[in-house]
Amino acid sequence: xxxxxxxxxxxxxxxxxxxxxxxxxxxxxxxxxxxxxxxxxxxxxxxxxxxxxxxxxxxxxxxxxxxxxxxxxxxxxxxxxxxxxxxxxxxxxxxxxxxxxxxxxxxxxxxxxxxxxxxxxxxxxxxxxxxxxxxxxxxxxxxxxxxxxxxxxxxxxxxxxxxxxxxxxxxxxxxxxxxxxxxxxxxxxxxxxxxxxxxxxxxxxxxxxxxxxxxxxxxxxxxxxxxxxxxxxxxxxxxxxxxxxxxxxxxxxxxxxxxxxxxxxxxxxxxxxxxxx
Amino acid sequence: xxxxxxxxxxxxxxxxxxxxxxxxxxxxxxxxxxxxxxxxxxxxxxxxxxxxxxxxxxxxxxxxxxxxxxxxxxxxxxxxxxxxxxxxxxxxxxxxxxxxxxxxxxxxxxxxxxxxxxxxxxxxxxxxxxxxxxxxxxxxxxxxxxxxxxxxxxxxxxxxxxxxxxxxxxxxxxxxxxxxxxxxxxxxxxxxxxxxxxxxxxxxxxxxxxxxxxxxxxxxxxxxxxxxxxxxxxxxxxxxxxxxxxxxxxxxxxxxxxxxxxxxxxxxxxxxxxxxxxxxxxxxxxxxxxxxxxxxxxxxxxxxxxxxxxxxxxxxx
Numbered sequence: 001x002x003x004x005x006x007x008x009x010x011x012x013x014x015x016x017x018x019x020x021x022x023x024x025x026x027x028x029x030x031x032x033x034x035x036x037x038x039x040x041x042x043x044x045x046x047x048x049x050x051x052x053x054x055x056x057x058x059x060x061x062x063x064x065x066x067x068x069x070x071x072x073x074x075x076x077x078x079x080x081x082x083x084x085x086x087x088x089x090x091x092x093x094x095x096x097x098x099x100x101x102x103x104x105x106x107x108x109x110x111x112x113x114x115x116x117x118x119x120x121x122x123x124x125x126x127x128x129x130x131x132x133x134x135x136x137x138x139x140x141x142x143x144x145x146x147x148x149x150x151x152x153x154x155x156x157x158x159x160x161x162x163x164x165x166x167x168x169x170x171x172x173x174x175x176x177x178x179x180x181x182x183x184x185x186x187x188x189x190x191x192x193x194x195x196x197x198x199x200x201x202x203x204x205x206x207x208x209x210x211x212x213x214x215x216x217x218x219x220x221x222x223x224x225x226x227x228x229x230x231x232x233x234x235x236x237x238x239x240x241x242x243x244x245x246x247x248x249x250x251x252x253x254x255x256x257x258x259x260x261x262x263x264x265x266x267x268x269x270x271x272x273x274x275x276x277x
Numbered sequence: 278x279x280x281x282x283x284x285x286x287x288x289x290x291x292x293x294x295x296x297x298x299x300x301x302x303x304x305x306x307x308x309x310x311x312x313x314x315x316x317x318x319x320x321x322x323x324x325x326x327x328x329x330x331x332x333x334x335x336x337x338x339x340x341x342x343x344x345x346x347x348x349x350x351x352x353x354x355x356x357x358x359x360x361x362x363x364x365x366x367x368x369x370x371x372x373x374x375x376x377x378x379x380x381x382x383x384x385x386x387x388x389x390x391x392x393x394x395x396x397x398x399x400x401x402x403x404x405x406x407x408x409x410x411x412x413x414x415x416x417x418x419x420x421x422x423x424x425x426x427x428x429x430x431x432x433x434x435x436x437x438x439x440x441x442x443x444x445x446x447x448x449x450x451x452x453x454x455x456x457x458x459x460x461x462x463x464x465x466x467x468x469x470x471x472x473x474x475x476x477x478x479x480x481x482x483x484x485x486x487x488x489x490x491x492x493x494x495x496x497x498x499x500x501x502x503x504x505x506x507x508x509x510x511x512x513x514x515x516x517x518x519x520x521x522x523x524x525x526x527x528x529x530x531x532x533x534x535x536x537x538x539x540x541x542x543x544x545x546x547x548x549x550x551x552x553x554x555x556x557x558x559x560x561x562x563x564x565x566x567x568x569x570x571x572x573x574x575x576x577x578x579x580x581x582x583x584x585x586x587x588x589x590x591x592x593x594x
Contacts, residue, residue: 006369007319010329031328052323053509053516078534093329095321238533240505240520243366247502247523248530250552253559258365274475276544 006243008050008095009035013088014070020156024086025062025074028096041065043128044103044234044262048242049073049085050095057081058239058257060125061099064135071096074124100242101261104129105232109204113141115197117217119148119190119209125234125261126208127157134167144171144197148190148213152180173197191216194224201225207233215273218265231265251277282389282570285579298345298413301389304575306350306498310341311374312357314522318370318505321516342379346407348400349392349569351382353498355406359561360501379426382407384451388458391570393583396461399567401454412447419443460573460583462554463591465564470590471555475547479588484543486578491524493572493582494549499565502530525549554586 015027026049030036041061050056057079063072077086088094106129114133116126133140145164149155155174165172173193174185186193190213205221207214214233221231237249237256244258252271254260259267271277279292280300292299317334324330361371385394385401394400403410408427412419419439422428464470494500504523509516523530526545531538539545557565566582573581 007331007333008321010331050321050518052321052329053507055507056505056518076534091327093323093327095329095331236533237538238531241503243368244364245361245366245368245501245503246505246520247525248504250548250556253556270472276539276547 006097008048008056008097011049011071011094011096013090013092013094015090016088019074020154022077023074023156024077025072026085026088026094027063028071028073028094029069030071030096031093036068039068039071039099041071041099042103043106043132044125045099045101046242046261047071047073047096047098048100048239049075050097051081051084051088052094054084055081056095056097056240057085058100058242060128060234060261062124062128062131064128064131066135074127097242101257102259102263104132104206104234104262105204105264106132109230110139111141113144113198113200113203115144115146115199115203115205115221117146117190117205117207117209117214119213119217120150123147123208126206129206130164134164134170137169141203142169142171142198144173144199144203146173146175146190146193146197148175148177148193148209150176151178152176152183171197191220194220199224199226201227203230205231207231211235212273215269218269218272228266228269229264232262233265233268234261235263235268236261279387280389282391282574283579284391284573284581285576287574296386296413296415298383298385299387301385301387301392302347302349302569302571304496304571306569306571307343307346307354307380308357308498308500310343311354311371311378312361312501312503312522313370313374316370316520318518318520321518323514323516338373338377340377340379341374342381344381344383346380346382346403347385347394347569348382348403349385349394349397349567350498351380351403351406352394352397352399352567353569354380356499356561356563356565356567357501380407381409381411381427382423383411383413384447385454386413386450388454389570389574390459391573392458392568393460393462393570394568395455395458396465396583397564397566397568398465402448402451412444412450414443414446414450416443419447460570460581462564462566462568462583463587466558467564467586467590468555468558471551474589475551477589479585480543480547482588483546483580483585484541486580487526487542487546488578489526489542489545490577491526492575492577493580494524494526495522496571496575497553498567498569498571499553500524504529525552550582550585550589554590 010031011028017025048056059073175190179187239249239257240246244255249256281288320332322330361368382403408424502523503520553565
């Protein structure tokens with residue numbers, strides 16, 4: 001048994017950052033110094049975060065893997081556990097099991113141009129990718145960030161996008177189904193801004209968001225010459241054990257918690273978008 | 278004792294036979310002994326300063342011997358072993374119970390009308406996976422060891438050697454038990470056929486009969502799904518994290534913050550069958566069905582898995 005797979009470790013909330021009315025980031029630090037030193041993860045992996053007396057939820061890790069002091073978890077309030085977590089204050093304790101699953105293949109795509117496409121509310125798993133690449137700028141080619149939201153006000157980290165677009169070799173394209181008076185970006189589907197992006201057969205793609213959006217995006221990318229194996233996507237399912245035993249996250253033959261959450265498109269495309277899987 | 282099993286029916290009757298095993302199987306196999314229906318995973322203790330300590334349960338587990346295990350249940354045990362012990366993570370609770378188990382199996386001589394282990398290749402003859410295998414004959418038992426411990430136990434007993442006649446009689450009896458089975462799956466591997474039949478009208482048909490009650494997954498010896506939940510104590514200082522059997526027929530099974538992946542019975546029955554007879558091959562190298570027939574007998578409306586499989590995938594090439 002891998003250590004910490006079953007039994008949570010205690011972690012302290014060192015900071016709680018409100019990102020939007022319903023989204024917040026918990027900055028966590030394992031209280032045991034040895035456990036902290038031994039903890040390693042890859043961007044795209046997740047932890048099971050436990051709120052005392054309420055339960056556990058799977059949360060993607062958004063901080064940089066080189067930061068050995070804290071682990072950032074950006075969380076949206078969607079239920080009992082996350083609602084309780086939203087009320088945590090610095091100094092309070094939670095439990096943490098992890099990391100679990102397969103992350104983004106960042107080592108494998110070194111030297112390549114990377115296209116990051118997200119839809120829906122602030123997609124934390126790919127923010128880890130963006131941060132990772134920007135901290136290791138010389139190891140990657142051009143970075144293109146495409147983000148779509150329903151309403152302009154749903155976009156979190158607005159300042160970050162504004163900052164990212166000022167960086168060399170970074171292109172930022174945003175789209176909102178419903179814009180607003182101060183929305184300088186595209187109004188419409190996220191897939192509509194593809195024509196403004198530099199998409200070519202050599203680039204590696206990281207997708208995150210609603211499955212139907214990822215499916216449409218993957219198909220458009222393949223039409224533009226991107227190889228299917230170069231498209232990676234982060235899947236979401238009910239996860240309770242995180243070790244491939246409890247059965248809830250099965251997607252066809254795959255246990256999303258163990259073989260995912262990040263998959264190469266050919267691994268999942270036969271069932272992607274099929275209702276009931 | 279004799280069991281009368283039909284779709285949606287299970288009755289125990291007394292019989293004049295002096296045999297101990299003149300019946301097929303009960304509602305539960307080995308599963309609850311190893312994969313406990315309810316298991317405390319940890320206890321969280323919160324101190325006055327807010328710090329939390331996580332404590333593993335220390336359940337002393339007495340050794341357990343099970344007498345009368347059938348071949349289908351040994352096949353199911355091998356599948357549960359593959360799931361809980363042989364993957365990337367080992368389940369410590371299952372492992373602890375598994376290492377404390379002594380299995381005395383028996384060749385099935387009285388299959389029920391719901392049995393179809395011959396078609397899945399898992400019975401009725403006990404091949405391996407136990408400590409001692411028995412064949413019950415009119416004049417007694419033939420015992421053969423299947424493990425070191427089993428051999429030691431047999432050596433310690435005052436037994437007389439089995440005659441060639443006894444052994445041949447046993448084989449003939451097991452052959453008859455196989456031939457007596459009327460149900461069967463169309464093939465041992467239905468994976469591709471089922472995955473090609475996701476839009477088959479039969480899913481609507483079975484969904485109109487299925488109550489989505491989860492009886493089939495409870496009695497299935499290979500179903501492994503379980504839910505985790507929190508049971509805080511009233512003292513405010515301790516909270517237990519437990520797991521309990523879950524079913525893919527429940528609404529909560531596929532719940533994902535605000536939306537349910539499988540909201541209707543059609544998609545749940547399809548998930549169960551496509552997994553059990555289909556994608557199980559990808560996960561564990563064989564079908565997840567061992568032909569025990571429990572899901573047929575214990576279904577309150579008598580849905581017959583073999584009939585559904587035949588309707589969905591039997592008539593295709």
